[in-house]
Amino acid sequence: MNVYRYEENPVVTPANVKPHRPDFEVIGAFNAGIAKYNDEIIMLLRVAERPISEDPNIIKSPVFNPTTNELEILEFNVNDPKYDFSDVRMICESGNQSFTYLTSLSYLRIARSKDGHQFTIDETPFVYPSNELETFGIEDPRITQIDDTYYIYFSAVSPVGVGESMVSTKDFVTVEHHGMIFAPENKDVLIFPEKINGKYYALHRPVPKSVGEPEIWIAESNNLLYWGNHKHLLGLREGMWDSARMGGGAVPFKTEKGWLELYHGATEDHRYCMGAVLLDLEDPTKIIARSNEPILQPEADYEVEGFFGNVVFSCGALVEGDVVKMFYGVADTSMACAELSLQEILDSLTYL
Numbered sequence: 001m002n003v004y005r006y007e008e009n010p011v012v013t014p015a016n017v018k019p020h021r022p023d024f025e026v027i028g029a030f031n032a033g034i035a036k037y038n039d040e041i042i043m044l045l046r047v048a049e050r051p052i053s054e055d056p057n058i059i060k061s062p063v064f065n066p067t068t069n070e071l072e073i074l075e076f077n078v079n080d081p082k083y084d085f086s087d088v089r090m091i092c093e094s095g096n097q098s099f100t101y102l103t104s105l106s107y108l109r110i111a112r113s114k115d116g117h118q119f120t121i122d123e124t125p126f127v128y129p130s131n132e133l134e135t136f137g138i139e140d141p142r143i144t145q146i147d148d149t150y151y152i153y154f155s156a157v158s159p160v161g162v163g164e165s166m167v168s169t170k171d172f173v174t175v176e177h178h179g180m181i182f183a184p185e186n187k188d189v190l191i192f193p194e195k196i197n198g199k200y201y202a203l204h205r206p207v208p209k210s211v212g213e214p215e216i217w218i219a220e221s222n223n224l225l226y227w228g229n230h231k232h233l234l235g236l237r238e239g240m241w242d243s244a245r246m247g248g249g250a251v252p253f254k255t256e257k258g259w260l261e262l263y264h265g266a267t268e269d270h271r272y273c274m275g276a277v278l279l280d281l282e283d284p285t286k287i288i289a290r291s292n293e294p295i296l297q298p299e300a301d302y303e304v305e306g307f308f309g310n311v312v313f314s315c316g317a318l319v320e321g322d323v324v325k326m327f328y329g330v331a332d333t334s335m336a337c338a339e340l341s342l343q344e345i346l347d348s349l350t351y352l
Contacts, residue, residue, distance in 0.1 A: 003340055
């Protein structure tokens, strides 16, 4: 597979983003939703910020209070035996792997570009936590354009779990909130950009707590808000690049051979790669072909090293003829872009 990584990669880093308040620092600008609006490429960044601690023994956790519409900053002492601080991303109760608090808060901010190489970043957040289901932040947005409306959906994180919420905009200025469309525990939602035989379709990734694995499902809807007729679509494969977990990446796009979905998969040692699956044009619950080998894997320094290394995470694709401009998150830190041949991707798939 021929992959052209942009020389400017990573095209957006935390250093490019000004914190939304002076007592915070930006630690991630990644996993962005991608769209074309007028003559611009819109990169809707997940910006992760954490409160600055002057005391090395104090770890702070930002929590949005929906009653006051303000952030509250909680403080924890690293010597407190009640808590486990071994994962820098979270604060857990000792002996419990589930997080109690996060050490950062994520929200969505717009970066703009004419060419996909150079981006300017808005000074203020575009979508910020606003209710009780978003108290720990909002993460990993994706954007589906249907007619003149851009539907933006993202992981909403709170003490009751991680679900998928949605807003919409026509101008990337004003936003209409639509609430949670997939209840916890669920994420990695992707809505197809048009109706198929009169129905909307979406990929999603439940996270079973008892039986089952974190795999890709598909659902249908008449109105984009209420989803049903859920079906298991894509499963893990032992010993392969998508053996431990998987989820959707870029919004599926139409090709002559089917709907092409660029998805992420991870191994047991948390190495995230990118592959593809081809779905039937008339019935996207049917798989036509799938990647046996990744089409992109962490190799460049900025993909291997970072806040959470060895990660390439597909976010959005812009297709121009045979060129697939694939924007992707790297090492849970920054955003990069690579160009691939659409025909080469299709030729690389194993047909079922």
